[in-house]
Amino acid sequence: MSEPQYDKSIFASPQRQHPSGVIYYFLKRGWALIKGFWPALAGLALASDVVFYFQIILFGGVVFLTVSAVLDYLKFTYSIEDQKLVIQRGVLERENLVIPFDRIQTVNLEQSFWQRIVGVVSLRLDTAGADGAEVELNALRLDVAALLKSELLSKPPTQVDREMENEASRNLLTVRWNRLLLVGMTQNHFRNAVIAFGGLLVFLEPLIELLRGATEGFSVATTFAWKVGLIFLSPFLAMVFLCIGVLISLGATVLKYFRLKLTLDGETEDKKLTLTGGLLKKFEFKLPLKKIQLIEVKNNFLQRGMGMQSLRIHQAKSRLSTEEDKDQLTIPGMTVGQVNETMDSIPGYSMPTDARIFRPNRYWLMRMLVFRWFFAMMIGWAMGGLGLMMGLLLGGALTFSAVKKYSKHQMRFSSQLLEVSHGLWHQRSQLTQFQKLQRVEIISSWFMQRRNLAHILFHTAAGPVKARYLNAEDAESLRNWAIFQIECSKEAWM
Numbered sequence: 001m002s003e004p005q006y007d008k009s010i011f012a013s014p015q016r017q018h019p020s021g022v023i024y025y026f027l028k029r030g031w032a033l034i035k036g037f038w039p040a041l042a043g044l045a046l047a048s049d050v051v052f053y054f055q056i057i058l059f060g061g062v063v064f065l066t067v068s069a070v071l072d073y074l075k076f077t078y079s080i081e082d083q084k085l086v087i088q089r090g091v092l093e094r095e096n097l098v099i100p101f102d103r104i105q106t107v108n109l110e111q112s113f114w115q116r117i118v119g120v121v122s123l124r125l126d127t128a129g130a131d132g133a134e135v136e137l138n139a140l141r142l143d144v145a146a147l148l149k150s151e152l153l154s155k156p157p158t159q160v161d162r163e164m165e166n167e168a169s170r171n172l173l174t175v176r177w178n179r180l181l182l183v184g185m186t187q188n189h190f191r192n193a194v195i196a197f198g199g200l201l202v203f204l205e206p207l208i209e210l211l212r213g214a215t216e217g218f219s220v221a222t223t224f225a226w227k228v229g230l231i232f233l234s235p236f237l238a239m240v241f242l243c244i245g246v247l248i249s250l251g252a253t254v255l256k257y258f259r260l261k262l263t264l265d266g267e268t269e270d271k272k273l274t275l276t277g278g279l280l281k282k283f284e285f286k287l288p289l290k291k292i293q294l295i296e297v298k299n300n301f302l303q304r305g306m307g308m309q310s311l312r313i314h315q316a317k318s319r320l321s322t323e324e325d326k327d328q329l330t331i332p333g334m335t336v337g338q339v340n341e342t343m344d345s346i347p348g349y350s351m352p353t354d355a356r357i358f359r360p361n362r363y364w365l366m367r368m369l370v371f372r373w374f375f376a377m378m379i380g381w382a383m384g385g386l387g388l389m390m391g392l393l394l395g396g397a398l399t400f401s402a403v404k405k406y407s408k409h410q411m412r413f414s415s416q417l418l419e420v421s422h423g424l425w426h427q428r429s430q431l432t433q434f435q436k437l438q439r440v441e442i443i444s445s446w447f448m449q450r451r452n453l454a455h456i457l458f459h460t461a462a463g464p465v466k467a468r469y470l471n472a473e474d475a476e477s478l479r480n481w482a483i484f485q486i487e488c489s490k491e492a493w494m
Contacts, residue, residue: 010147011078011079011148011151012079012080012081014077014079014086015078015079016073016076016077017073017076017137017139017140018118018120018139018140018144019073020118020139021072021073021076021138021139022069022073023069023114023118023139024069024138025068025069025072025073026065026066026069029065029068029069030065033061033065071091072089072091075088075089075094076088076089077089078137080151083100083101083102084101085099085101085104085125085135085152086098087099097135099125099127099135103127104125104127105127105288105291105315106125106285106286106287106288106291107123107124107125107149107153108126108283108284108285108286109121109123109124109145109149109283110124110278110281110284111281111282112281112282113281115139116282118139119141119142120140120141120145121140121142121145122137122138122139122140123136123140123145123148123149124136125152126315169263169264169265170264170265171261171262172262172263172264172273172338172342172345173260173262173331173334173342174260174261174262175257175259175260175261175277175332175333179333180253180254180258180260180333181250182306182308182333183257183308183332183333184249184250184251184252184254185246185250185302185306186300186303186308187249187252253332254279255278255279255280255281256278256279257278257332257333258277258278258279259276259277259278260276260277260331260332260333261275261276261277262274262275262329262331265286270288271288271289271345272286272287272288272289273287273342274286274287275287275329275331285329287313287315287329289347291315292314292315292349293315293316293432293461294313294314294430294431294432294436294460294462294463294465295311295313295314295343295346295349295430295431295432296311296312296313296314296429296430296431297309297310297311297312297339297428297429297431298310298311298312298426298427298428298429299426300427301425307336308333308334308335309334309336309339310330310333310334311329311330311331311334311342312328312329312331313331313346314328314462314463315328315462316461348416348417348433349417349431349433350417351412351414351417351419351431352414352417354414355412355413355417355419356412356413356414357411357412358410358411358412358413358470358474358478359409359410360406360409360410360467360468360469360470361451361469361470361471362406363451363453363469364468364469365403365406368402368405369399369402372395372398372399372401372402373395373398373399375398376391376392376394376395377391377395378391379391379394401424404424405423405424408421408422408423408424408427409421409422409468410422413481415485416433416434416435416485417431417433418431418432418434418458418465420465420466430465432458432460432462432465434485434486434489435486436460436461437458437459437460437482437485438459438460439459440456440458440459440478440479440482440483441456441457441459442454442455442456442457442475442476442479443455443456444472448469449472452471452472452473453469453470453472454470454471454472454475454476455467455468455469455470455475456470456475456479458482
């Protein structure tokens with residue numbers, strides 16, 4: 001049975017996105033205004049004529065955002081010319097962006113909550129290199145997005161659909177509800193608690209004025225009792241904000257990683273990792289194995305206690321990309337076995353048992369001990385009295401953390417693979433192949449040169465990998481070995 005023919009000539013002339021793109025630009029600019037001017041808005045909330053000012057700002061903001069959103073929509077066009085995607089955008093300053101097909105790393109689709117309502121998707125292109133850029137088309141009909149994606153990948157739409165539905169797929173990870181909640185419990189709750197407390201501070205002054213007015217008729221003894229009660233309630237309030245931080249973490253985790261699934265798809269020569277998930281904003285991220293530049297295994301002390309690790313798989317970074325997550329696959333809540341299985345499925349990223357190991361020079365440990373004991377003694381001296389005992393206890397704790405941090409930092413390498421591990425509370429291991437390196441740099445300050453020490457920095461298209469306080473001779477040997485491997489390798493770097 002012959003495959004239906006699609007008229008790809010529709011992309012020969014400049015096309016606009018779906019009219020719902022106006023909604024996207026309105027929301028994007030509106031969120032940017034709120035983030036940029038929230039202190040001023042918070043200040044106006046305390047003004048006596050807050051309703052009047054709010055009405056003026058709301059009316060002016062809606063008019064400005066509507067006009068700018070319509071202009072952004074009308075001035076954004078895309079077309080295909082000679083195996084190149086041509087984007088023209090900008091209102092006051094026009095930009096003509098040309099992306100050859102062979103520069104495109106991945107083509108991914110995303111669909112947020114509002115996009116599902118109007119029946120559109122976002123199509124994102126990731127590119128890299130000297131002229132690297134990232135382009136998003138945020139309001140395409142489903143059929144148009146599939147047709148454009150097939151054209152960019154040089155495959156007929158039916159083949160793209162068939163690959164998505166019928167290609168051999170190996171499930172590496174499915175994050176279920178119980179695991180998802182554990183992931184949320186191991187996030188940075190303190191940061192979220194501080195955010196919640198900062199939101200309270202916006203309304204703190206009106207609240208104080210309200211309490212002051214309510215207690216004007218009270219006696220001195222009653223007012224004093226109120227103040228003492230508030231002091232005793234402080235630990236309870238701290239726990240409340242911590243609980244709010246936990247709830248924020250759980251909510252953000254569920255929204256981001258709902259029904260998270262990692263699979264290995266494709267044939268032998270064209271295998272790729274596919275990550276899907278999301279609740280309000282569904283996403284599908286495909287990363288060909290040959291595009292992988294750097295792999296990170298991360299965990300904090302809470303995750304280690306629950307036997308979990310996070311895996312980050314990076315492709316080459318776009319120079320114009322401002323969002324870190326868009327250049328990487330982030331897979332939370334993995335067990336050690338799942339991490340090892342995923343690593344084994346990626347050719348060239350299994351560290352052999354006979355790998356050589358380099359550790360930092362002990363000068364780094366002595367340096368950390370000197371600075372930490374100086375800090376502990378200054379704290380003890382400032383406290384006075386029993387402060388000396390407190391300083392000794394603090395110094396002992398800092399000594400233990402310095403020794404553990406030193407012992408966790410190491411570099412392993414084989415003929416093809418490089419791994420640097422470091423961190424105490426937040427541990428991280430970075431792995432890359434020598435053929436993926438773009439340059440190798442040795443850094444040594446005047447003090448380090450006197451002690452014959454050096455840092456070595458391995459630059460990849462996804463970011464640097466740094467080994468600290470090595471002997472200068474070892475750093476020089478490693479640089480020469482890395483350059484030799486780069487020059488001798490006949491494998492493509494991406």
